Amino acid sequence: HALIYDVARLERGLAQAKGLHFYVDIIEPLPAWLLGDSVRIKQILLNLANNALKFTEYGSVTLHAEWAEENLHLSISDTGPGIPEASQARLFQRFEQEQGPQRNSGSGLGLAICRELVGLMGGSIDLQSRVAHGSTFHVRLPLAIPEQPALSPIWPVESVALRSLRLLLVEDDATVAAVIRGLLERQGHLVRHVGNGLNALAEVEQGTYEAIFLDLDLPGVDGFQIAQLVRQCEDSDRRIPIVAVTARSGGDEELRAREAGMDGFLRKPLTGEQLAEALQRVVA
Ligand SMILES: Nc1ncnc2c1ncn2[C@@H]1O[C@H](COP(=O)(O)OP(=O)(O)OP(=O)(O)O)[C@@H](O)[C@H]1O
Ligand SMILES: [Mg+2]
Structure with missing residues (x-):
C-alpha cells in the first residue's frame, strides 16, 4: 500500500499539471506486506505511469493493484492514443518509439528497462491496447x-486522501453539482452525480459507493428521508458513510441529519479542503 501511494503522490502532481485525473484502484485484500525489491518495482510503475501521462492528452490514468494466485498484479491504464498492434512487441526493445510529438522528450528506453527488471524478478509484462x-x-x-513481518503494517496517514474513492453525489442544482464534482475529481475520486432521491436510492442499491454526499433539500423525497431509507435497506456490516450538504444556515439541520443516520455535515459554499476533511473523517 505504501509503495502504491508513494507512486500516486508523485504522479498526481504531473497529472494535475496536464489536466488529467490519476486514479488508484486497489482490490482488497492486498497482503499487508510482500517481499520484493521495492525500489525497482517503484521504478517500473513510475516508468509506466510517466509514459501514460506523457502520451495521454484527455481523460485519466489508473494505477490498479490486485493480489491473485500468489502474484501481485499491477497495471497502468490510460485513455490515450493507444498503440497499434503491429508496434506493440517492438516497443519493449531499446530505443524503439512511435512517431509523435513526444518522441524527442525520451529515448525509448523506459519500456525496455521495465521488461528487463520484471524479467529479473521472474514476472511478466504485457500490453493491451486499442x-x-x-x-x-x-x-x-x-x-x-x-511469514513474520518485521514491522506491523502501518498505512500512510494520507492513504484516504491518495486513494480514489467511488463517491455518489446527490444534488439537484446542476451548477452546484458541477462545482462539487470538480473539487472531488481533482482529488482523484470517481464521482457519479444524480439529481434526485429516487435515482440516488437506485444507485445505492446497485453501485458500490464508498461514501455519499447528500443535499438535504431535494425535490420530492428530501435528504433526511433518503438517509433513513438507505440505513433501513443496509446490512449492518456494510454501512455507507453519508455526508449531509446544505445551503440552509443555522437551525437544527445538523442534529436532524445525525438522527437520520448521516455521519458528516457540511454547509455550502464548499471548499475542496472541507470535502477532503469530511471524507477523511467518515471513510478512515
Ligand atoms: N501509454 C502509452 N501510450 C501510447 N504510447 C506509448 C505508451 N507507452 C509507451 N508508448 C510508446 O512506446 C514508446 C516507447 O516507450 P518508452 O518508455 O520505452 O520510451 P519513451 O517514453 O519514448 O522514452 P524514455 O522512457 O526513455 O524517456 C514511446 O515512445 C511511445 O511511442
Ligand atoms: Mg518512457
Whole structure:
C-alpha cells in the first residue's frame, strides 16, 4: 500500500499539471506486506505511469493493484492514443518509439528497462491496447508473503486522501453539482452525480459507493428521508458513510441529519479542503 501511494503522490502532481485525473484502484485484500525489491518495482510503475501521462492528452490514468494466485498484479491504464498492434512487441526493445510529438522528450528506453527488471524478478509484462481507446500495461510479479513481518503494517496517514474513492453525489442544482464534482475529481475520486432521491436510492442499491454526499433539500423525497431509507435497506456490516450538504444556515439541520443516520455535515459554499476533511473523517 505504501509503495502504491508513494507512486500516486508523485504522479498526481504531473497529472494535475496536464489536466488529467490519476486514479488508484486497489482490490482488497492486498497482503499487508510482500517481499520484493521495492525500489525497482517503484521504478517500473513510475516508468509506466510517466509514459501514460506523457502520451495521454484527455481523460485519466489508473494505477490498479490486485493480489491473485500468489502474484501481485499491477497495471497502468490510460485513455490515450493507444498503440497499434503491429508496434506493440517492438516497443519493449531499446530505443524503439512511435512517431509523435513526444518522441524527442525520451529515448525509448523506459519500456525496455521495465521488461528487463520484471524479467529479473521472474514476472511478466504485457500490453493491451486499442488505437484511439487507450493502453493498459499489465505487470505480474511472483512475490512472497513474509511469514513474520518485521514491522506491523502501518498505512500512510494520507492513504484516504491518495486513494480514489467511488463517491455518489446527490444534488439537484446542476451548477452546484458541477462545482462539487470538480473539487472531488481533482482529488482523484470517481464521482457519479444524480439529481434526485429516487435515482440516488437506485444507485445505492446497485453501485458500490464508498461514501455519499447528500443535499438535504431535494425535490420530492428530501435528504433526511433518503438517509433513513438507505440505513433501513443496509446490512449492518456494510454501512455507507453519508455526508449531509446544505445551503440552509443555522437551525437544527445538523442534529436532524445525525438522527437520520448521516455521519458528516457540511454547509455550502464548499471548499475542496472541507470535502477532503469530511471524507477523511467518515471513510478512515
Ligand atoms: N501509454 C502509452 N501510450 C501510447 N504510447 C506509448 C505508451 N507507452 C509507451 N508508448 C510508446 O512506446 C514508446 C516507447 O516507450 P518508452 O518508455 O520505452 O520510451 P519513451 O517514453 O519514448 O522514452 P524514455 O522512457 O526513455 O524517456 C514511446 O515512445 C511511445 O511511442
Ligand atoms: Mg518512457
